[in-house]
Amino acid sequence: MSTLVFLEHHGGAIQKGSLGVLARALAVGGDVAGVVVGHGVAEVAASAGAFGVATVYTVDGPDFEAPLPQPRVDALEAVAAASGAENILFAASVLSADIAAGLAARLDAGLNWDVTDIAIDGGKLTARRPALGDTVLVTVGWTSTPRIALVRSGSFEPVETGGTAAVHDVAVTPREFSTAARMVDQAHEEASGPSIEDADVIVAGGRGLGTPEGFRLAEELAAALGGAVAATRAVVDAGWYPYSTQVGQTGKSVSPKLYIALGISGAIQHKVGMQSSGTIVAINKDANAPIFDFADFGVVGDLNAVAPKLADLVRARKG
Amino acid sequence: MKIAVCVKQVPDTGPARKLDPVTNRLDRSGEGALNATDVNAVEEALRIKEAHGGEVVVVSFGPTRALDSLRKALAMGADRAVLISDEAAAGSDLVATSYALAKGLERESADLVLFGQQASDSDGAVLWAAVAERLRRPLVSQVAGLEIDGASVTGKRQTEFGYDVISAPLPAVVAVSDAINEPRYPSLKGIMGAKSKPTETLSLADIGAEADRVGASGSRTTVLELAPPPAKGDQIKIEDDGSAAEQLVEWLAGRKLL
Numbered sequence: 001m002s003t004l005v006f007l008e009h010h011g012g013a014i015q016k017g018s019l020g021v022l023a024r025a026l027a028v029g030g031d032v033a034g035v036v037v038g039h040g041v042a043e044v045a046a047s048a049g050a051f052g053v054a055t056v057y058t059v060d061g062p063d064f065e066a067p068l069p070q071p072r073v074d075a076l077e078a079v080a081a082a083s084g085a086e087n088i089l090f091a092a093s094v095l096s097a098d099i100a101a102g103l104a105a106r107l108d109a110g111l112n113w114d115v116t117d118i119a120i121d122g123g124k125l126t127a128r129r130p131a132l133g134d135t136v137l138v139t140v141g142w143t144s145t146p147r148i149a150l151v152r153s154g155s156f157e158p159v160e161t162g163g164t165a166a167v168h169d170v171a172v173t174p175r176e177f178s179t180a181a182r183m184v185d186q187a188h189e190e191a192s193g194p195s196i197e198d199a200d201v202i203v204a205g206g207r208g209l210g211t212p213e214g215f216r217l218a219e220e221l222a223a224a225l226g227g228a229v230a231a232t233r234a235v236v237d238a239g240w241y242p243y244s245t246q247v248g249q250t251g252k253s254v255s256p257k258l259y260i261a262l263g264i265s266g267a268i269q270h271k272v273g274m275q276s277s278g279t280i281v282a283i284n285k286d287a288n289a290p291i292f293d294f295a296d297f298g299v300v301g302d303l304n305a306v307a308p309k310l311a312d313l314v315r316a317r318k319g
Numbered sequence: 320m321k322i323a324v325c326v327k328q329v330p331d332t333g334p335a336r337k338l339d340p341v342t343n344r345l346d347r348s349g350e351g352a353l354n355a356t357d358v359n360a361v362e363e364a365l366r367i368k369e370a371h372g373g374e375v376v377v378v379s380f381g382p383t384r385a386l387d388s389l390r391k392a393l394a395m396g397a398d399r400a401v402l403i404s405d406e407a408a409a410g411s412d413l414v415a416t417s418y419a420l421a422k423g424l425e426r427e428s429a430d431l432v433l434f435g436q437q438a439s440d441s442d443g444a445v446l447w448a449a450v451a452e453r454l455r456r457p458l459v460s461q462v463a464g465l466e467i468d469g470a471s472v473t474g475k476r477q478t479e480f481g482y483d484v485i486s487a488p489l490p491a492v493v494a495v496s497d498a499i500n501e502p503r504y505p506s507l508k509g510i511m512g513a514k515s516k517p518t519e520t521l522s523l524a525d526i527g528a529e530a531d532r533v534g535a536s537g538s539r540t541t542v543l544e545l546a547p548p549p550a551k552g553d554q555i556k557i558e559d560d561g562s563a564a565e566q567l568v569e570w571l572a573g574r575k576l577l
Contacts, residue, residue: 010480067478068485069448070458094478098460101445104414105452110539111413114442130548131442132345136338139544150445180457181487184473188481201576225577233477237463237498243481249437249444250461250477250496258576268437269497279576281567292556297570301559309564317568317577 001030001123003087004080007056008096009036009044010067016197017091017253019051019158021151025089026052026159028120033057033083034165037075039065042167049165051158056165057083059172066183069098071174076103078172086145087125089118092153092272094250100150110142113150125149133293134275153253154276196245201227202256204247204274205235208263208284208303212240217307218262224314230254232270248273263303266291283307320373320467322364323429325420325450326357326392328385329440343542344410345440353388357435358395360495362502364433365396367467374398376427380408380420386518393513394505400518401427403526407534415537417449422526424454431472432456434494447494457487460494 005022008015014036025032033055036045045056059075076099080088088103090096092113104111115127126141127149196202203222205215215229222229231241233248247254249269259277264270266282266289274280275294282295283306292298299306330345331352339346364375377392379385380403389400403423411419424432432454434447451458462474473486474493487493505513523530531537555570557563571577 067483069460070451073452094461094476097445098448098458101413101417101448102452102458104539105417105449108414108539110541111445111449112540113445126543132338134548137546137548138343138542139546141541141543142539143541144539175455177455177457181459181485181491183483184486185484186481187483233498237477246477250479252479258571268439268442279574281571283563287558295556296552296554297567298554298556299559299563299567300556301563305561306559306564306567310567313564313568314577317572 001087001120001125002083002085003030003032003089004083004085005032005034005053006076006088006090006096006099007034007036007045007048008091008093009038009041012044014044014048015091015093016158017093017153020156021089021091022048022051022053023159024118024156028118030120033085035059035076035079037064037072045167046165049163050160052161052163053165054163056167058167058169060169063174063179067095068181068183069095069102070178070181072099073102073106074174074178075172077106078170080107080146082170086147088146088148090148090150092150097150100148104148107146109146109148110144111148111150112140112142115149115151116155118149152276153273154255196228196230196247196254197252199228199254199256201225201258202230202254202277203227203260203262204230204232204264205241205262206232206264207234209235210263215241217303221260221262221307221311221314224311224318225258227256227258232264261291261295262307264291265289266294320367320371320431321427321429322367322373322375322431322433323424323427324357324360324364324375324377324392324397324433325446326361326377326379326389326435327354327438328352328379328381328388329354329438338545342410343545347382351384351388353391354435354438356437356497358502359497359499360433360435361392361395361397362500363465363495365503366500367431371467376401376429378420378423378427379403380411380416380423383520386520389518390513391505393516394509395503396509399516402518402520403523404520405523405533407523407530410535410538411533412538412540413443413446413449414539415533417446417453418537419523419526419528419533420446421450421453422528423521424450426526430489432490432492434492436494436496447492451492454492457491459485459487459491462493462495463498465493465495465499
């Protein structure tokens with residue numbers, strides 16, 4: 001069985017989520033190769049060798065410079081044909097979701113999304129995905145090859161094994177409609193503080209904090225717990241907190257040991273970025289907020305009363 | 320400007336959604352509603368029409384009863400509704416759905432095809448990319464701000480790394496995020512008027528779709544087994560009576576999280 005793992009990269013580094021999927025694919029077995037698409041990516045591709053993959057395909061050229069999905073569908077179609085891959089795996093992201101679905105339509109191939117684990121059963125790939133608000137765990141399969149899967153963020157950790165990868169370049173000319181959309185501008189903020197993706201404890205704030213100044217409550221509690229501060233899309237869009245701290249579908253995916261949500265309703269777009277956290281605590285004045293459906297410990301109450309007291313008690317206990 | 324908005328009827332049962340134990344498909348027997356984030360796409364289409372003129376048509380693929388939910392879009396101000404519905408279409412997965420929807424959209428030849436952010440029943444957030452591929456049109460997704468100037472669209476969007484601005488010539492496919500606008504409520508006049516707006520229900524034959532590429536025979540994914548999720552442990556929810564912070568700290572300490 002042969003598997004391709006799409007290795008998404010940003011700023012010269014392969015994304016942690018892609019490396020996690022690669023680690024899982026290698027553990028499951030069969031022939032595993034990586035794919036890196038971009039402009040001047042030979043070095044990035046070779047860097048995947050340290051994570052245990054021996055073969056990495058590249059599709060390289062100016063048409064693939066901007067992180068847009070449609071040229072990457074052309075690239076993956078060509079690599080899938082060249083390698084004879086039966087399985088094509090992606091770590092979920094804004095970019096990868098669009099590539100995976102475009103590729104599924106191009107190849108008339110099955111796509112299973114929100115996958116949290118993969119296995120080989122009778123020589124065939126199967127996958128698991130939670131469904132219906134995580135109330136049921138579904139084992140899914142494919143009825144033809146290639147089998148395409150989008151893996152839920154935070155499902156697997158990268159495993160650094162050491163090693164080197166042979167890089168094979170595949171020449172691809174994108175289709176005309178694939179290059180019709182153009183990246184006009186990218187405003188990418190680099191994080192200033194420690195990355196929320198590596199924090200063991202995260203205190204996240206949403207609209208319920210009331211004002212940008214309300215984030216002091218989150219910062220104070222995070223400081224007491226030795227954690228990092230994160231934010232929802234709504235408050236980042238409103239300019240209350242920096243982009244680099246955003247958790248959710250269009251932000252970071254995090255899986256700390258403890259996630260404390262202050263004034264966050266828990267909309268699906270936020271949930272997808274933090275649902276693999278070890279323990280989820282929610283404090284919200286709205287007893288009907290969806291976050292209480294998946295919080296381990298929920299407090300219905302006033303943040304301005306509960307959060308400072310919580311910070312005091314944590315400090316006292318830590319002495 | 321002709322705008323087609325792809326919308327879906329989803330079960331209006333909130334967390335009580337369940338799977339049919341025989342077919343392993345979603346039980347759609349209860350009340351239906353227009354998928355919440357599709358309403359943002361309808362709203363955006365109406366705003367574009369108000370600024371640039373044209374027509375807004377809502378297009379859906381689903382059981383005949385989905386027409387009830389399409390009326391909400393008509394009540395908001397959409398001009399007409401097209402429902403692709405066929406008994407042979409039940410159980411369609413992404414490849415099958417994108418094929419049928421693209422066939423229906425080809426018939427409309429819209430300048431702009433809009434999608435909402437995510438289906439609340441399947442949690443799917445990918446259909447637009449498959450449909451753009453089938454239509455061979457440029458795609459801009461996760462758009463939180465959209466501008467149209469005659470021959471092109473420009474979308475501002477969020478990714479994991481910051482803001483992108485992407486431009487594409489029309490005709491194009493655009494998926495909007497729910498951050499793009501605050502949808503209007505249908506007015507009483509809109510609700511009354513919706514009853515007399517044109518709706519069409521089309522079979523797979525009507526749209527020229529090959530029957531074996533839709534439904535279970537056109538699908539490439541399958542459900543093998545259902546199981547309860549791993550136990551998450553007991554969930555605790557308390558109202559703050561002044562002691563919530565103490566209770567929470569004790570609980571965190573008990574789980575060695577401090």
